[in-house]
Amino acid sequence: MKRLEAQTRMISTANRIIFAVMGLILGLAVVATALPQQRRLKNLEYKLARTLEAEERVLAEKEYHEIEYRALKDDPEFLELKATDRLNLHQDGGKVYRFKRLPD
Template structure:
């Protein structure tokens, strides 16, 4: 009789140990996931900022290329220099016609 009682107690303790082990494993898994979520969010934020920075860099490099091309054209091409002077300084050759268009703002 005592042997059956001890076996029953052993089974109860063994089942309780399995349940406690499963609960501890679940808590550990939830802790790992909970610590990973903020890092995942921060990673997405940093990737977004990187994409914005790369886009800004691309715009700056395009502007630099445009300015270098314009500088070389002003330095080496008299026709381009004349065109820029006509536009910016509001100058024109004698006998030439200048057409100006007013922009309407919508």
């Protein structure tokens, strides 16, 4: 009877050890599969941040051009100012001031 109890304890202990090792292996497998996903997530978050910054720049530029377009369309003084600047013209009796930049 003692021999049978000893075998039962050994089998029970072996089962616990095997169960613990399997649990450890399963835990390591979960961690090992999560690490590449974590790296990929960080990479995608970085790309998203860059894309959102680019979108903000484009939207700001679009807004600037829309404002300039409305001003050219509706404001004759702004239109005259832009035409004078781009075409390098001036009105009779008007003064033109030119500034030269000094080399750095």
